[in-house]
Amino acid sequence: MMMTYRFSGRTALVTGAGSGIGRGVALALAREGAQVVVAGRRREPLDETVALIEQAGGKGLAVTADVSRAEGPRALVTAAVDRFGSLDVAVNNAGVLKGGGQAVGDLAEEDWRRMLDINVTGVFLALQAEIAQMRSQPDGGAIVNVASRIGVHSRLRGTAGYAAGKAAVSILTRGAALDHIADGVRINAVSPGPTATDMSLKPGETEAGRAARMRAEAPLGRVSTVEEVAAAVLYLASDDAASVVGADLVIDGGATA
Protein backbone atom coordinates (compact mmCIF):
# COMPACT_ATOMS: atom_id res chain seq x y z
CA MET A 1 0.00 0.00 0.00
CA MET A 2 1.28 3.50 -0.90
CA MET A 3 1.55 5.77 2.12
CA THR A 4 0.30 9.28 1.50
CA TYR A 5 1.20 12.12 3.82
CA ARG A 6 -0.82 15.27 4.43
CA PHE A 7 2.05 17.60 3.53
CA SER A 8 3.83 15.71 0.74
CA GLY A 9 5.42 18.14 -1.70
CA ARG A 10 4.41 21.17 0.38
CA THR A 11 6.74 23.81 1.69
CA ALA A 12 6.36 24.98 5.27
CA LEU A 13 7.93 27.78 7.30
CA VAL A 14 8.14 27.51 11.09
CA THR A 15 9.42 30.44 13.16
CA GLY A 16 11.04 29.76 16.53
CA ALA A 17 11.93 26.28 15.26
CA GLY A 18 15.25 25.91 17.07
CA SER A 19 13.56 24.75 20.27
CA GLY A 20 10.39 23.72 22.04
CA ILE A 21 7.06 23.77 20.25
CA GLY A 22 8.52 25.17 17.01
CA ARG A 23 11.04 22.34 16.73
CA GLY A 24 8.30 19.79 17.42
CA VAL A 25 6.06 21.33 14.74
CA ALA A 26 8.91 21.42 12.20
CA LEU A 27 9.72 17.75 12.83
CA ALA A 28 6.08 16.70 12.64
CA LEU A 29 5.60 18.57 9.34
CA ALA A 30 8.75 16.98 7.90
CA ARG A 31 7.61 13.52 9.01
CA GLU A 32 4.39 14.11 7.07
CA GLY A 33 6.24 15.01 3.89
CA ALA A 34 6.81 18.77 4.02
CA GLN A 35 10.09 20.48 3.23
CA VAL A 36 10.54 22.86 6.12
CA VAL A 37 12.27 26.23 6.47
CA VAL A 38 13.19 26.57 10.15
CA ALA A 39 13.73 30.06 11.48
CA GLY A 40 15.00 31.80 14.60
CA ARG A 41 17.68 34.26 15.61
CA ARG A 42 20.38 31.77 16.64
CA ARG A 43 22.00 29.52 14.01
CA GLU A 44 23.09 26.52 16.07
CA PRO A 45 19.70 25.36 17.37
CA LEU A 46 18.28 25.68 13.85
CA ASP A 47 21.06 23.49 12.45
CA GLU A 48 20.20 20.91 15.13
CA THR A 49 16.56 20.97 14.06
CA VAL A 50 17.56 20.44 10.43
CA ALA A 51 19.78 17.52 11.49
CA LEU A 52 16.80 15.95 13.30
CA ILE A 53 14.62 16.48 10.22
CA GLU A 54 17.24 14.83 8.00
CA GLN A 55 17.63 11.91 10.45
CA ALA A 56 13.90 11.38 10.06
CA GLY A 57 14.32 11.28 6.27
CA GLY A 58 12.99 14.81 5.63
CA LYS A 59 14.24 18.04 4.08
CA GLY A 60 14.93 21.22 6.06
CA LEU A 61 16.58 24.57 5.56
CA ALA A 62 17.81 26.72 8.47
CA VAL A 63 17.50 30.49 8.03
CA THR A 64 18.32 33.01 10.75
CA ALA A 65 15.98 35.99 11.04
CA ASP A 66 14.46 38.27 13.65
CA VAL A 67 10.69 38.26 13.12
CA SER A 68 10.26 41.61 14.86
CA ARG A 69 11.87 43.47 11.93
CA ALA A 70 10.08 43.49 8.57
CA GLU A 71 13.11 42.29 6.63
CA GLY A 72 13.19 39.11 8.78
CA PRO A 73 9.91 37.49 7.70
CA ARG A 74 10.39 38.77 4.13
CA ALA A 75 13.77 37.03 3.93
CA LEU A 76 12.23 33.81 5.30
CA VAL A 77 9.50 33.72 2.66
CA THR A 78 12.03 34.51 -0.08
CA ALA A 79 14.27 31.68 1.15
CA ALA A 80 11.36 29.21 1.10
CA VAL A 81 10.31 30.17 -2.43
CA ASP A 82 13.87 30.31 -3.81
CA ARG A 83 14.77 26.90 -2.42
CA PHE A 84 11.51 24.98 -2.69
CA GLY A 85 9.33 26.94 -5.15
CA SER A 86 6.33 27.91 -2.98
CA LEU A 87 5.11 28.61 0.54
CA ASP A 88 2.13 26.43 1.41
CA VAL A 89 2.15 26.37 5.21
CA ALA A 90 3.43 28.90 7.75
CA VAL A 91 3.51 28.50 11.52
CA ASN A 92 4.15 31.76 13.38
CA ASN A 93 5.41 30.33 16.63
CA ALA A 94 8.35 32.56 17.68
CA GLY A 95 7.59 34.18 21.00
CA VAL A 96 9.09 35.30 24.30
CA LEU A 97 7.98 35.66 27.90
CA LYS A 98 9.75 38.53 29.68
CA GLY A 99 9.41 39.70 33.25
CA GLY A 100 7.51 36.55 34.24
CA GLY A 101 6.07 36.84 37.75
CA GLN A 102 6.23 40.63 37.81
CA ALA A 103 3.11 42.66 38.44
CA VAL A 104 2.22 45.35 35.90
CA GLY A 105 3.50 48.03 38.26
CA ASP A 106 6.94 46.44 38.30
CA LEU A 107 7.27 45.30 34.67
CA ALA A 108 10.15 47.06 32.91
CA GLU A 109 9.05 49.12 29.91
CA GLU A 110 11.76 47.40 27.89
CA ASP A 111 10.30 43.94 28.67
CA TRP A 112 6.82 45.16 27.68
CA ARG A 113 8.13 46.53 24.39
CA ARG A 114 10.18 43.39 23.55
CA MET A 115 7.15 41.17 24.16
CA LEU A 116 4.89 43.25 21.96
CA ASP A 117 7.59 43.64 19.28
CA ILE A 118 8.23 39.91 18.97
CA ASN A 119 4.91 38.35 19.99
CA VAL A 120 2.54 40.77 18.24
CA THR A 121 4.42 42.84 15.63
CA GLY A 122 6.45 39.74 14.76
CA VAL A 123 3.26 37.81 13.94
CA PHE A 124 1.85 40.80 12.03
CA LEU A 125 5.00 41.17 9.91
CA ALA A 126 5.15 37.41 9.29
CA LEU A 127 1.49 37.38 8.22
CA GLN A 128 2.15 40.21 5.77
CA ALA A 129 5.09 38.46 4.13
CA GLU A 130 3.34 35.07 4.05
CA ILE A 131 0.03 36.38 2.76
CA ALA A 132 1.78 38.32 -0.04
CA GLN A 133 3.29 35.06 -1.29
CA MET A 134 0.35 32.73 -0.65
CA ARG A 135 -2.25 34.88 -2.33
CA SER A 136 -0.13 34.92 -5.48
CA GLN A 137 -0.22 31.09 -5.62
CA PRO A 138 -3.03 29.17 -7.33
CA ASP A 139 -3.48 26.93 -4.27
CA GLY A 140 -3.14 29.68 -1.65
CA GLY A 141 -1.88 28.48 1.70
CA ALA A 142 -2.58 27.87 5.39
CA ILE A 143 -1.19 29.78 8.36
CA VAL A 144 -1.28 28.84 12.05
CA ASN A 145 -0.35 31.41 14.70
CA VAL A 146 0.74 30.29 18.17
CA ALA A 147 -1.12 32.34 20.79
CA SER A 148 -1.58 31.09 24.37
CA ARG A 149 -4.23 30.13 26.86
CA ILE A 150 -2.87 33.16 28.76
CA GLY A 151 -4.51 35.96 26.80
CA VAL A 152 -8.13 35.94 25.68
CA HIS A 153 -8.73 32.54 27.31
CA SER A 154 -7.45 33.22 30.83
CA ARG A 155 -5.18 35.45 32.88
CA LEU A 156 -2.49 34.51 35.38
CA ARG A 157 -0.93 36.82 37.98
CA GLY A 158 2.45 38.18 36.91
CA THR A 159 1.97 37.74 33.15
CA ALA A 160 -0.22 40.70 32.12
CA GLY A 161 2.18 41.99 29.45
CA TYR A 162 2.51 38.54 27.92
CA ALA A 163 -1.28 38.07 28.12
CA ALA A 164 -1.90 41.40 26.37
CA GLY A 165 0.35 40.35 23.51
CA LYS A 166 -1.11 36.86 23.18
CA ALA A 167 -4.66 38.25 23.30
CA ALA A 168 -3.62 40.44 20.38
CA VAL A 169 -2.40 37.35 18.51
CA SER A 170 -5.76 35.61 19.06
CA ILE A 171 -7.69 38.63 17.78
CA LEU A 172 -5.29 39.38 14.92
CA THR A 173 -5.71 35.76 13.82
CA ARG A 174 -9.48 36.11 13.56
CA GLY A 175 -9.34 39.44 11.74
CA ALA A 176 -6.70 38.25 9.29
CA ALA A 177 -8.67 35.04 8.71
CA LEU A 178 -11.75 37.06 7.70
CA ASP A 179 -9.69 39.41 5.53
CA HIS A 180 -7.85 36.71 3.57
CA ILE A 181 -9.94 33.56 3.24
CA ALA A 182 -11.27 34.92 -0.06
CA ASP A 183 -7.64 35.13 -1.22
CA GLY A 184 -7.23 31.40 -0.58
CA VAL A 185 -5.22 31.97 2.60
CA ARG A 186 -6.67 30.08 5.59
CA ILE A 187 -5.59 31.41 8.98
CA ASN A 188 -6.11 29.88 12.45
CA ALA A 189 -4.43 29.81 15.86
CA VAL A 190 -3.58 27.37 18.60
CA SER A 191 -3.55 28.48 22.23
CA PRO A 192 -1.42 26.09 24.26
CA GLY A 193 -1.50 25.86 28.01
CA PRO A 194 1.60 24.74 29.95
CA THR A 195 3.70 22.70 27.54
CA ALA A 196 6.87 20.69 28.15
CA THR A 197 9.37 23.41 27.22
CA ASP A 198 11.57 25.75 29.25
CA MET A 199 8.99 28.54 28.94
CA SER A 200 6.57 26.81 31.33
CA LEU A 201 9.20 26.47 34.08
CA LYS A 202 8.88 29.10 36.80
CA PRO A 203 12.18 30.86 37.63
CA GLY A 204 14.44 28.29 39.29
CA GLU A 205 11.91 25.43 38.88
CA THR A 206 13.04 21.94 37.83
CA GLU A 207 11.04 19.64 35.53
CA ALA A 208 10.23 17.49 38.57
CA GLY A 209 9.00 20.59 40.39
CA ARG A 210 6.81 21.51 37.43
CA ALA A 211 5.42 17.97 37.28
CA ALA A 212 4.45 18.18 40.98
CA ARG A 213 2.85 21.62 40.43
CA MET A 214 0.88 20.27 37.47
CA ARG A 215 -0.32 17.25 39.44
CA ALA A 216 -1.64 19.63 42.09
CA GLU A 217 -3.02 22.40 39.85
CA ALA A 218 -3.85 21.18 36.36
CA PRO A 219 -7.13 19.37 35.60
CA LEU A 220 -5.25 16.89 33.35
CA GLY A 221 -2.51 16.62 35.99
CA ARG A 222 0.40 17.24 33.61
CA VAL A 223 1.77 19.58 30.95
CA SER A 224 0.96 19.03 27.27
CA THR A 225 3.74 17.47 25.24
CA VAL A 226 5.26 19.35 22.33
CA GLU A 227 3.97 16.55 20.07
CA GLU A 228 0.39 17.11 21.28
CA VAL A 229 0.56 20.81 20.42
CA ALA A 230 2.21 20.00 17.08
CA ALA A 231 -0.62 17.58 16.23
CA ALA A 232 -3.13 20.41 16.62
CA VAL A 233 -1.03 22.75 14.49
CA LEU A 234 -0.76 20.12 11.75
CA TYR A 235 -4.50 19.52 11.80
CA LEU A 236 -5.23 23.23 11.30
CA ALA A 237 -2.57 23.53 8.58
CA SER A 238 -3.84 20.45 6.70
CA ASP A 239 -6.65 19.91 4.22
CA ASP A 240 -8.50 18.06 7.01
CA ALA A 241 -9.29 21.57 8.29
CA ALA A 242 -10.19 23.01 4.85
CA SER A 243 -13.32 24.68 6.25
CA VAL A 244 -11.80 25.78 9.58
CA VAL A 245 -11.23 29.54 9.39
CA GLY A 246 -10.35 31.88 12.26
CA ALA A 247 -10.45 29.15 14.91
CA ASP A 248 -8.35 29.40 18.06
CA LEU A 249 -7.86 25.88 19.36
CA VAL A 250 -7.07 25.68 23.07
CA ILE A 251 -4.79 22.78 24.10
CA ASP A 252 -4.46 23.22 27.85
CA GLY A 253 -5.40 20.01 29.62
CA GLY A 254 -8.63 21.59 30.84
CA ALA A 255 -7.14 24.66 32.52
CA THR A 256 -9.75 26.96 30.94
CA ALA A 257 -12.56 24.40 30.65
Ligand SMILES: NC(=O)c1ccc[n+]([C@@H]2O[C@H](COP(=O)([O-])OP(=O)(O)OC[C@H]3O[C@@H](n4cnc5c(N)ncnc54)[C@H](OP(=O)(O)O)[C@@H]3O)[C@@H](O)[C@H]2O)c1
Ligand atom coordinates in the same frame (compact mmCIF):
# COMPACT_ATOMS: atom_id res chain seq x y z
N1 LIG B 1 5.68 26.45 26.60
C1 LIG B 1 4.49 26.85 26.97
O1 LIG B 1 4.01 26.47 28.04
C2 LIG B 1 3.69 27.76 26.08
C3 LIG B 1 2.32 27.96 26.39
C4 LIG B 1 1.58 28.79 25.57
C5 LIG B 1 2.15 29.40 24.47
N2 LIG B 1 3.46 29.20 24.19
C6 LIG B 1 4.01 29.88 23.00
O2 LIG B 1 4.57 28.91 22.14
C7 LIG B 1 5.60 29.50 21.36
C8 LIG B 1 6.85 28.65 21.46
O3 LIG B 1 7.30 28.66 22.80
P1 LIG B 1 8.22 27.52 23.44
O4 LIG B 1 7.61 27.12 24.71
O5 LIG B 1 8.55 26.50 22.43
O6 LIG B 1 9.49 28.42 23.84
P2 LIG B 1 10.98 28.46 23.32
O7 LIG B 1 11.60 27.11 23.38
O8 LIG B 1 11.61 29.59 24.06
O9 LIG B 1 10.83 28.85 21.79
C9 LIG B 1 10.71 30.14 21.31
C10 LIG B 1 11.51 30.23 20.03
O10 LIG B 1 11.27 31.51 19.42
C11 LIG B 1 12.49 31.99 18.89
N3 LIG B 1 12.43 33.45 18.87
C12 LIG B 1 12.29 34.28 19.92
N4 LIG B 1 12.31 35.56 19.52
C13 LIG B 1 12.47 35.53 18.18
C14 LIG B 1 12.57 36.55 17.18
N5 LIG B 1 12.54 37.86 17.50
N6 LIG B 1 12.72 36.18 15.89
C15 LIG B 1 12.78 34.86 15.57
N7 LIG B 1 12.69 33.88 16.46
C16 LIG B 1 12.54 34.21 17.74
C17 LIG B 1 13.57 31.45 19.83
O11 LIG B 1 14.82 31.27 19.17
P3 LIG B 1 15.95 32.42 19.16
O12 LIG B 1 16.09 32.87 20.59
O13 LIG B 1 17.15 31.75 18.59
O14 LIG B 1 15.44 33.49 18.26
C18 LIG B 1 13.00 30.10 20.25
O15 LIG B 1 13.49 29.04 19.44
C19 LIG B 1 5.77 30.93 21.90
O16 LIG B 1 5.06 31.83 21.07
C20 LIG B 1 5.12 30.86 23.27
O17 LIG B 1 4.67 32.11 23.71
C21 LIG B 1 4.24 28.40 24.97
